[in-house]
Amino acid sequence: MSFKVQGWCPGALRPMASGDGLVVRVRPPSGRLTERQASGIAEVAQRYGNGVIELSGRANVQIRGVTPETHAPLISTLRKHDLIDADVAAETRRNIIVTPFADARTYRLAEALQRALGDAPELPGKFGFILDCGAAPVMTDVQADIRFERAADGTLLLRAAGCDLGAPVTEAAAAEAALALAQWFLEAGGVTEGRGRMAQLIATSARPEGQLAPAIAPAPAQSQPLPGIVKQGALVAFAFGQIDADTLGALAALGPLRVTPWRMILTEGLTWMPNLPGLISDPTDPLLRAHACTGAPACLQAHGPTRDLARSLASHLPEGKTLHVSGCSKGCAWPLPADLTLVATPAGLSVIRDGRASDTPETAVISPSEPRHISEFF
Numbered sequence: 001m002s003f004k005v006q007g008w009c010p011g012a013l014r015p016m017a018s019g020d021g022l023v024v025r026v027r028p029p030s031g032r033l034t035e036r037q038a039s040g041i042a043e044v045a046q047r048y049g050n051g052v053i054e055l056s057g058r059a060n061v062q063i064r065g066v067t068p069e070t071h072a073p074l075i076s077t078l079r080k081h082d083l084i085d086a087d088v089a090a091e092t093r094r095n096i097i098v099t100p101f102a103d104a105r106t107y108r109l110a111e112a113l114q115r116a117l118g119d120a121p122e123l124p125g126k127f128g129f130i131l132d133c134g135a136a137p138v139m140t141d142v143q144a145d146i147r148f149e150r151a152a153d154g155t156l157l158l159r160a161a162g163c164d165l166g167a168p169v170t171e172a173a174a175a176e177a178a179l180a181l182a183q184w185f186l187e188a189g190g191v192t193e194g195r196g197r198m199a200q201l202i203a204t205s206a207r208p209e210g211q212l213a214p215a216i217a218p219a220p221a222q223s224q225p226l227p228g229i230v231k232q233g234a235l236v237a238f239a240f241g242q243i244d245a246d247t248l249g250a251l252a253a254l255g256p257l258r259v260t261p262w263r264m265i266l267t268e269g270l271t272w273m274p275n276l277p278g279l280i281s282d283p284t285d286p287l288l289r290a291h292a293c294t295g296a297p298a299c300l301q302a303h304g305p306t307r308d309l310a311r312s313l314a315s316h317l318p319e320g321k322t323l324h325v326s327g328c329s330k331g332c333a334w335p336l337p338a339d340l341t342l343v344a345t346p347a348g349l350s351v352i353r354d355g356r357a358s359d360t361p362e363t364a365v366i367s368p369s370e371p372r373h374i375s376e377f378f
């Protein structure tokens, strides 16, 4: 393993030190930002950070380049926008991702779950919930421990990660049922030395019983959406999830925003595609199939830069192929396999085909200083 495991998730109150300053991770409540909240984030990113904002794979908004001196005024401003939890424990616990295609019922459930989590027992730092309750699940590739989905007939299901089936629940009982499932996870031995995931516990053949017993299959999953107009508004993407503060401010002026785990933002109610700098609105843009983490110098763990290389290779990426350039084998930008993964190492770029950044690479390492063409790899 060539990277450091933090063992905790950075947040806004507990930011992470990086090569370009502190990274402040904001969790928009229910995945939504009002116009005022979004423009507030854009403003503090300019004033107290370096103007660079990132969308994370867990539907969070990260403000980069914050300093120890500017952190306190940044938090104070974001608190006025109702974007900061009472303390680190509450911030850590509120690990909920909500589908951007949510309806009023799903938002009610998200708020009920958020309230219920205030009384939740202590869970591992990365333990999370997903509310993927549209007509069909769209976030099956996004990791979580407890999921809400719908069956083909619309029945609301509570599903433990690792189980194929879910337990039917009513909307009124759903939040408490999720907490009961989290409690079962703890009592069934899901945590060792403060760490543990639901899927690991389920893999041991442990199963919840009674009302939480899995019984019904969720509706067949849909693939990750592409930029375009959807029922809820306009969905736009950003290369590598990076968005500058001015663009976020301009987007905020168009309507309330929903943050997705796909490094895309949905502007509610917009019926036309906005044309702003750095925004991807073409669903065939090959940059949508290219992933790259922050890399060097902004990440202290990186063995080399990533995004310029990913951008130049992506422009010739064969149709349907995916590319991942990672600054180390942690693979923060893309936890799934890619057709081609290049990982920066102290010796050069290692090559992994059809695998993840953490997989064993091919033996030959390539020099990052030589110009490369994507055709070398396919």
Ligand code: SF4
Binding pocket: 003, 293, 294, 295, 296, 299, 300, 301, 302, 303, 326, 327, 328, 329, 330, 331, 332, 333
């Ligand atoms: S994958 Fe990239 S962002 Fe994550 S720790 Fe490694 S270099 Fe840093």
